[in-house]
Amino acid sequence: MKHTRKMIPLYTRLCFRRILTSKESFLLCNQRYSQSLKSNPSHQVLVSTSDDIYTNLALEEWLYEKENLTDKSILFMWQNKPSVVIGRHQNPWLECNVPRLRDCGIDLARRISGGGCVYHDLGNLNCSFLKAKPLYNRRQNLDLVVRAITSRWDVDLQVNVREDIVLEGLYKVSGTASKLGKHNTFHHFTLLHDVNVENLEMALESPMKMGVQSKATESTRSRIKNLSECDFTIDFMSLVDVIGHQFYKEAGVQGEIEWINPKDESVFPGVSEIRKLAEGWEWKFGKTPKFSTNRTFTSDKLGTELSLICNFEKGRIHRAEIVCDCSIPTVKEYTDTLQRELLGQRLCREDLNQVLKVHDLSHLVRHEQLVIEWINQCCVQALCTGV
Secondary structure, eight states: OOOOOOSSSHHHHOOOSSOOOOHHHHHHHHHHHHHHHHHOOSEEEEEESOOOHHHHHHHHHHHHHHOOOSSOEEEEEEOOSSEEEEOTTOOHHHHSOHHHHHHHTOEEEEOSSOSOOEEEOTTEEEEEEEEEGGGOOHHHHHHHHHHHHHHHSOOOEEEOTTSOEEETTTEEEEOEEEEEOSSEEEEEEEEESSOOHHHHHHHTOOSOOTTEEEOSOOOOOOOBOOGGGTOTTOOHHHHHHHHHHHHHHHHTOOOOEEEEOTTOTTTSTTHHHHHHHHHSHHHHTTTOOOEEEEEEEEETTTTEEEEEEEEEETTEEEEEEEEEOOOOHHHHHHHHHHHHHHTTOBSSHHHHHHHHSOOOOTTSOHHHHHHHHHHHHHHHHHHTOOO
16 A cells, blocks of 8 residues: 555644635634525535534434425535544444554544444545435435546546445445435445545454454445545545535536534534534443353463353443363452453443452462463453553
8 A cells, every 4th residue: 555654643644635714704604504594495515614523423413303304405524533433233342443543542433324334534525415215315326426526537436236436346435324214314425535544454453353243233344445546636625526516516506515613503503412422432332232252262381271251231241251270269269259340341441441450469379470460361352451
């Protein structure tokens, strides 16, 4: 790959590829959108001024829940600083490297739509088509984007049978998902134009897949390629422009691309509460479907084998069984205590660090110390806590 950028710090080396609007034009834009809510135009193109994943997902949900889409449709576009977004029914520990995300300052979010796991950064454009249920048509939305891009740039872009946008017939540049309600729908997807591939691969490499049983939706890995590798002039601003105007063109109307503040409670009342829930542990991790892990570890040096079985519900340890073939009574006592203390703990660093930290073992003989320290290391590895 041609990407050689360092992994840390992520956000500081990434920057917006757009010119920020002045305060006056930004306020004017908000005022214009506020007025357009009342006039209820048939079509709108909105672009977020935020690069925060929770804020942008919150506004998308707000538009889906609150807008009357009976007589209009909305194209909402945004970009995010580095983040990983999983589908509603996915397991974050199996889809990405949760400890590394935390260490690298990469946000983790759960969508209200289904589908697979995707990586976002400022080299990725997100498009969301919000329409009334009778007008829901994923293929139509994807075709519109392909026509928009190929009308300006000479790139081999098409929609395949899986409804992915692919480049040169091989490389996936867009992942797609949707949400259908009683009246409203949204169909959203990504467009990779200059994403950091090294960070994408690092973020989506889970260390926990061994020995795990889960019924959560699994992502399908695909070969990817950035649009900018075909034409360096393809960037966030140019994509917003060409796709936004194509949206109006195919609707047969004239309109402006409106930059909006997704945090503005005067325009989007209640959006901050949606964001708060989206950022919370209970939504991101607590909504994970039930799963279990069964790992066996062997130490030739200590001559010991350890079996660890855990069942997880709502992101917490529901059952823990730790069996060590070491016959030393103090080791058996330790594993029994550890089993009890793990019950009910969230699968997160703050909770497990308190349980798995090594206590004062100075009163034990050296071999007992080594076995207990090894047991803790095995638990850390199996639970992927990065303690």
